[in-house]
Structures are given as structure tokens and as C-alpha cells.
Amino acid sequence: MNLISNKIKIIEKILNFLYPNANSSLYYINEYTLLISIILTSQSKEERVNKITKILFKKIKTPIDVVHFSIEKIKNFIKNIGLYNIKSKNIYNLSLLLIKKYNGIIPKTISELESLPGVGHKTASVFLSHVSNEFVFPVDTHIHRMMFRWKISNGKNVKQTEKDAKRAFKKKNWKKLHFQIISYAKEYSPSKKWDPKKDIIYQELFNNNLL
Numbered sequence: 001m002n003l004i005s006n007k008i009k010i011i012e013k014i015l016n017f018l019y020p021n022a023n024s025s026l027y028y029i030n031e032y033t034l035l036i037s038i039i040l041t042s043q044s045k046e047e048r049v050n051k052i053t054k055i056l057f058k059k060i061k062t063p064i065d066v067v068h069f070s071i072e073k074i075k076n077f078i079k080n081i082g083l084y085n086i087k088s089k090n091i092y093n094l095s096l097l098l099i100k101k102y103n104g105i106i107p108k109t110i111s112e113l114e115s116l117p118g119v120g121h122k123t124a125s126v127f128l129s130h131v132s133n134e135f136v137f138p139v140d141t142h143i144h145r146m147m148f149r150w151k152i153s154n155g156k157n158v159k160q161t162e163k164d165a166k167r168a169f170k171k172k173n174w175k176k177l178h179f180q181i182i183s184y185a186k187e188y189s190p191s192k193k194w195d196p197k198k199d200i201i202y203q204e205l206f207n208n209n210l211l
Contacts, residue, residue, distance in 0.1 A: 004168055007150060007210050014201050015180040022179035031106050031131055033057050036091055038126050039118045043082045052078055063104045066095035090118025108132055129175050137166050137174040142185035149202060151211055
């Protein structure tokens with residue numbers, strides 16, 4: 001076994017033990033509200049987003065609901081979230097486009113999703129990881145950090161990290177790993193005040209001369 005496959009074996013064993021049923025903690029009601037939730041989490045914590053969406057989704061559940069509100073009104077709903085100015089415009093414009101071009105139904109391909117306002121590659125991938133069987137491996141800041149700490153990727157950029165992660169891990173495990181690694185990163189390997197001694201996977205890789 002080579003260095004990477006030895007690492008993967010240890011990483012997956014620990015993740016499967018700690019998070020056998022890892023899943024999203026995002027609050028949503030349907031596919032539309034899921035997409036809105038993912039957009040809102042950009043540079044914002046899930047906990048804060050969930051607090052707001054639990055109120056927001058009583059008023060907005062479909063693209064048509066959004067048309068009854070102005071961008072200013074949407075801004076008011078989400079003003080406690082980072083980048084709320086641009087996010088409120090994107091939610092409004094995205095909803096209009098979904099109605100005009102897709103009859104209110106969210107498309108299920110990466111390219112079509114990325115053509116929607118406020119939907120980049122990561123957002124599109126995260127959405128598909130929730131709603132389809134397509135093989136995607138969304139890389140957020142947590143996964144990007146872990147791939148670098150585990151020396152699976154060089155940390156240059158998220159695109160490269162995604163390629164490296166897809167190469168290292170088996171396709172059938174991508175969806176589960178996406179949620180597992182995020183959970184692990186938050187709990188054991190944060191970006192601030194990181195203590196390598198409390199980072200179980202890091203310690204295990206270090207002790208086995210895999211770093």
C-alpha cells in the first residue's frame with residue numbers, strides 16, 4: 001500500500017467510527033429552500049443561518065413567494081448574515097430566473113446550477129450532494145483545511161483540493177465523506193485555536209509517519 005492509501009484507510013476508519021450517520025445540519029423544507037440555505041451559508045455559520053431560515057421559510061417556500069417581496073424586504077429578513085446585500089439580490093434574481101426558464105423547478109446539472117445567480121461550483125456541488133446520486137465532492141473551507149493538514153492536497157486553491165480529494169477517496173464514499181469531514185473539522189480540527197494533540201486523525205497519521 002502506498003502513502004496515500006495508508007492515510008485514507010486510517011482517515012475513513014476514524015470518520016466511520018465517529019460519524020457513522022453524518023448528514024447535513026442545514027434547515028430546509030424542500031429543494032428550493034435547500035438551495036437558498038446553501039447560498040446563505042457562504043461566509044456565514046450554519047447555526048446562524050438556521051436561526052434565520054426557520055423564520056424566513058415560513059414566508060418564502062417557493063420561487064413564486066419571493067416575487068411578492070422586494071430585494072429590500074429580503075435584505076431585512078437576512079440582515080444578520082454576512083454578505084446580506086448581494087445574497088438578497090441573488091435570491092431575488094435566482095427566483096425570477098427559475099420561474100422564467102425552469103418553471104420554478106431547480107435544474108440538476110452542475111452547469112445549469114452554476115448559471116443561476118449566486119450559485120458557484122461549491123454551492124452547486126453541495127446542492128447535488130443532498131438531492132441527487134451524482135458523484136460530487138463539494139470542498140468547503142473545512143474540507144480544504146483538512147486535505148492540507150492531512151497532506152492529501154497542497155492547499156493552493158479549492159479547485160485543486162477537489163481534484164486531489166476525488167483522486168484519493170473512492171467515488172462511492174464522496175457523499176458521506178463530505179459530511180463526515182466537515183463534522184470532524186469543526187469538532188477536532190478547527191482553523192483557530194487548533195490543538196494537534198486533540199486532533200485524533202492528525203495524531204494517528206503523525207504516529208504512523210504518514211505526514
